Amino acid sequence: MTDLIAALRGILPESGLITDPVERTAFERDWRGLYNHPALCVALPQTTAQVSDIIKLCAQHGAAIVPQGGNTGLVGGGVPSPDGKQIVLSLNRMRQIRELDLLGDTITVEAGVTLQAVQEAAAAAGRLFPVSLGAEGTAQIGGVISTNAGGVQVLSYGSMRAQVLGLEVVLADGTVWDGLRALRKDNTGFDLKQLFTGAEGTLGIITAACLKLYPAVTARATALAGVASVTGALKLFQALRAEAGPALTLCEFISGAAMDLAAGYVPAGRAPFTAPAYVLTELSAHGAGQDVGGALEAVLAAALEDGTAAEALIAQSGRERADFLALREAIPEGELREGGAIKHDISVPLSKIPEMVAAVETLMADTYPDCRLSVFGHLGDGNLHMNVRPPVGQSLAGLTDRKATITLAVERLAVALGGSFSAEHGIGQIRLPGMTAHKSTVELGLMRALKLALDPQNRLNPGKVIPKDTNTNA
Amino acid sequence: MTDLIAALRGILPESGLITDPVERTAFERDWRGLYNHPALCVALPQTTAQVSDIIKLCAQHGAAIVPQGGNTGLVGGGVPSPDGKQIVLSLNRMRQIRELDLLGDTITVEAGVTLQAVQEAAAAAGRLFPVSLGAEGTAQIGGVISTNAGGVQVLSYGSMRAQVLGLEVVLADGTVWDGLRALRKDNTGFDLKQLFTGAEGTLGIITAACLKLYPAVTARATALAGVASVTGALKLFQALRAEAGPALTLCEFISGAAMDLAAGYVPAGRAPFTAPAYVLTELSAHGAGQDVGGALEAVLAAALEDGTAAEALIAQSGRERADFLALREAIPEGELREGGAIKHDISVPLSKIPEMVAAVETLMADTYPDCRLSVFGHLGDGNLHMNVRPPVGQSLAGLTDRKATITLAVERLAVALGGSFSAEHGIGQIRLPGMTAHKSTVELGLMRALKLALDPQNRLNPGKVIPKDTNTNA
Numbered sequence: 027m028t029d030l031i032a033a034l035r036g037i038l039p040e041s042g043l044i045t046d047p048v049e050r051t052a053f054e055r056d057w058r059g060l061y062n063h064p065a066l067c068v069a070l071p072q073t074t075a076q077v078s079d080i081i082k083l084c085a086q087h088g089a090a091i092v093p094q095g096g097n098t099g100l101v102g103g104g105v106p107s108p109d110g111k112q113i114v115l116s117l118n119r120m121r122q123i124r125e126l127d128l129l130g131d132t133i134t135v136e137a138g139v140t141l142q143a144v145q146e147a148a149a150a151a152g153r154l155f156p157v158s159l160g161a162e163g164t165a166q167i168g169g170v171i172s173t174n175a176g177g178v179q180v181l182s183y184g185s186m187r188a189q190v191l192g193l194e195v196v197l198a199d200g201t202v203w204d205g206l207r208a209l210r211k212d213n214t215g216f217d218l219k220q221l222f223t224g225a226e227g228t229l230g231i232i233t234a235a236c237l238k239l240y241p242a243v244t245a246r247a248t249a250l251a252g253v254a255s256v257t258g259a260l261k262l263f264q265a266l267r268a269e270a271g272p273a274l275t276l277c278e279f280i281s282g283a284a285m286d287l288a289a290g291y292v293p294a295g296r297a298p299f300t301a302p303a304y305v306l307t308e309l310s311a312h313g314a315g316q317d318v319g320g321a322l323e324a325v326l327a328a329a330l331e332d333g334t335a336a337e338a339l340i341a342q343s344g345r346e347r348a349d350f351l352a353l354r355e356a357i358p359e360g361e362l363r364e365g366g367a368i369k370h371d372i373s374v375p376l377s378k379i380p381e382m383v384a385a386v387e388t389l390m391a392d393t394y395p396d397c398r399l400s401v402f403g404h405l406g407d408g409n410l411h412m413n414v415r416p417p418v419g420q421s422l423a424g425l426t427d428r429k430a431t432i433t434l435a436v437e438r439l440a441v442a443l444g445g446s447f448s449a450e451h452g453i454g455q456i457r458l459p460g461m462t463a464h465k466s467t468v469e470l471g472l473m474r475a476l477k478l479a480l481d482p483q484n485r486l487n488p489g490k491v492i493p494k495d496t497n498t499n500a
Numbered sequence: 501m502t503d504l505i506a507a508l509r510g511i512l513p514e515s516g517l518i519t520d521p522v523e524r525t526a527f528e529r530d531w532r533g534l535y536n537h538p539a540l541c542v543a544l545p546q547t548t549a550q551v552s553d554i555i556k557l558c559a560q561h562g563a564a565i566v567p568q569g570g571n572t573g574l575v576g577g578g579v580p581s582p583d584g585k586q587i588v589l590s591l592n593r594m595r596q597i598r599e600l601d602l603l604g605d606t607i608t609v610e611a612g613v614t615l616q617a618v619q620e621a622a623a624a625a626g627r628l629f630p631v632s633l634g635a636e637g638t639a640q641i642g643g644v645i646s647t648n649a650g651g652v653q654v655l656s657y658g659s660m661r662a663q664v665l666g667l668e669v670v671l672a673d674g675t676v677w678d679g680l681r682a683l684r685k686d687n688t689g690f691d692l693k694q695l696f697t698g699a700e701g702t703l704g705i706i707t708a709a710c711l712k713l714y715p716a717v718t719a720r721a722t723a724l725a726g727v728a729s730v731t732g733a734l735k736l737f738q739a740l741r742a743e744a745g746p747a748l749t750l751c752e753f754i755s756g757a758a759m760d761l762a763a764g765y766v767p768a769g770r771a772p773f774t775a776p777a778y779v780l781t782e783l784s785a786h787g788a789g790q791d792v793g794g795a796l797e798a799v800l801a802a803a804l805e806d807g808t809a810a811e812a813l814i815a816q817s818g819r820e821r822a823d824f825l826a827l828r829e830a831i832p833e834g835e836l837r838e839g840g841a842i843k844h845d846i847s848v849p850l851s852k853i854p855e856m857v858a859a860v861e862t863l864m865a866d867t868y869p870d871c872r873l874s875v876f877g878h879l880g881d882g883n884l885h886m887n888v889r890p891p892v893g894q895s896l897a898g899l900t901d902r903k904a905t906i907t908l909a910v911e912r913l914a915v916a917l918g919g920s921f922s923a924e925h926g927i928g929q930i931r932l933p934g935m936t937a938h939k940s941t942v943e944l945g946l947m948r949a950l951k952l953a954l955d956p957q958n959r960l961n962p963g964k965v966i967p968k969d970t971n972t973n974a
Contacts, residue, residue: 127849127850127851129734129738129850129851130849130850130851130882131741131850132849173687174687174691176685176687180684180685182746184662185685187691188658188662197942197946201942202942203940203942203943203946204940204942205943207918207920208849208918209847209848209849209882209918209919209920209923210654210847210850210880210881210882210883211650211654211659211847211878211881211882211883211920211923211924212847212920212922212923213647213648213650213698213920213922213923213924213925213926213927214920214921214922214927214931214934214935214938214939215927215935215939215943215947215965215966216695216698216699216703216946216947216950216965217648217661217694217697217698218943218946218947220691220694220695221690221694221695221950223691224687224690224691225690229690240745241741241742241745260603264603267605267715268715268787269787269788269789270786270787270789271714271715271785271786271787272656272746272747272786273746273786273787273789273790309789311745312744312745312746312747313742313743313744313745313747313795314743314795314798315743315744315747315783315790315791315792315794315795315798316747316789316790316791316795317789317790317791318789320789321787321788321789321790324788324789373683373684373685373686374683375601375604375606375682375683376601376603376604376605376684377601377603377604404685406684407684407685408604408683408684408685409684409685444681444682444683445683446681446683446685446686446687446688447688448686448687448688449683449685449686449687450685450687451687452687453687453688453689457688460688461688461689464688465688465689466677466678468671468675468676468677468678469677469679469689469692472671472677472690472692472954473689473690473692475953475954476690476695476950476953478953479949479950479952479953480946480949491689491690492689
């Protein structure tokens, strides 16, 4: 492979190619520390033409390519798989905002622009870019699109897929597909951008995207409510949605156990009140003609009246709002600091949420009574993180031998209820057993047919998304 | 092919197979009367299993399949192409509403259910299904998904693609893909439903779908405003969007010429006032906390004040609202009755709309000064119908020899501005020349690769969407 590295040196500046094992580490290891396999080298192109050239050279030398954005993924999709002979293609240096069209409400950016930079560019122009998630300061647009990331505002605005109007993609043979359109409607043949969105870099490498912008939010009303159970939370969600429609932009569920974890890691050191479970919600107004504060008050008053909620606080200041949101954001940190957790990311139809929570509680009580459950997430999307924590005083390592069994059992419960075993995090490497266990032969066959059609040599992010076909060894 | 017909008789009841040439006519001819090629027969399955069996028999006998819904398409996508040896597979008899989940806000229906039946089922349950278009009483869900239909409310709710949560699809070999999920989030591999949505039946036959429902609209405010030009219309649109955000559910442009055409075919016989051009707009509230009437008044008052609008009427009753909407809906009828029109369905980035309109006006004035232009459509989507009418007193037939040239010229202007030559109607047969003229080799290559991967024998709706490859004769 020294030939390939020499050839890459010919097309990239010195700083654009990393071969030193120590410098490579940051690109080889995912941030959760679950995967760490050596790459041949790390290429850092600055232009789409360079991406194309790199891929052509890799094709000539029989090397595979792992596209990488901010490396904040949770499933090992953006780091090398153990197959070896892979180069990491980092989009870090493709950071241009190519166009901001305020009449059309679109922004065109290169793949390496961070999610936060897009949010900030939109805000500076009096617009909203609505996708928001914990890693937004580091996560890059190319990766956010490739994983169809979700976050806390999917409820009203949709996930990343819903924001993508156009893409520029380098294909497996190095050809550039220019699909960088800024159109709200375009029915001219197959909608190719849908194929690359959420494909985790296995069908092509996204180098730029044109995204939708929204009018700025003009007013917000945020509340934390205490409810008896997830069933009560769901009832409150329904009332909020009926009252607020698309203005309901946030509706998160936090179990009592998850809140206890979070409370230790926020400045206040505690939740503002205690309850068996919580709903964190926010209504957002676009424009002046909408009294979201009044709407939120009305729903909460009715919920307190009929017993759906036992307690409720509406944030009275930006500071108080930040405090409420910090509770939700602190849960993963609390999990990490209190011994770690086996993370699950299931979704079910909304009507099945109580059944799903009960089923997992039963599973844990019956089979793993020493482990602790931490349930929280995007209630309005039917997407709950049902994370399993080690017994008190033990580390996550103690669960290693049971990890695969627990995960498969939780996933099975979701799938049996018509649900998904990976609602927003994707497949990468970590969820491949789930693909084998839960997907039909027909569905896997379709995915393999698409992969073969677009990447016949299996050069783009091999070992991700699609499990090896044990029948054919492909 | 008598063998195939005999075999089909073996799996369908007598009424489920039409071979009589007279009875076949309604399935062979599109409703605009542009295409009329004989089918071998018309099969009318009642179940997904029958669809699968039909496709398997067609595969055995080397016959191709044209899936057909309500046969309301505008581009000849749902009727046989001249290649012959095709059977029409009508989804007419698959009319079950399989499930209505009010907690999850989803409805699961078979492909033959009409769009209007879905709207009505939603309304009866206190919900909204937002896709709305002229042919909704006849158009069927399978076809509406297969064409990714748009209509007048795309602005706020998105096109049909945005409503699809899950699909059941019969593949080219007769296998059934059960992707009928009711999930708001599911990132488990390639999002296959995106592939079949908008593919016009060329990649698989949609037999059922799970669709999103929305909270019912609780209040509406509708207005007709007179503006000086499309630039003024765009300025008014911007003000409406800034004020109303997602509550802006309708924003249609009607040129003076299009309004003159429409006015003759509404009960009132005239527009309520005359202006060089018009904007028809509506704000919709979901829930009580939103004063859409006040918001609309505020925007229109400001527009009258600063001269963006010269006149504006807010509908004071449901009757008056219906009168306003009837003006927009009467345009196609006016065109038809006044000599017909060469229809175009372009879209451009919003900021390019004035340039596009000016360019087409110049084209017509310079090259076709005798023809008349009728411009109207979905302003907020950048999607205008720029239809060309024959000279006064002449019929459309008189334009036959210039039709292809005019269409290509209008399409070219849109594409040159980064636009689409078919924003919402699709490709079918009529827009195949546009695919050849405007699509890149890379993009056509990707589409051909997908078609080959999913339908290697070219059995599903051949002769549609993808132009023949002149290099390979494929």
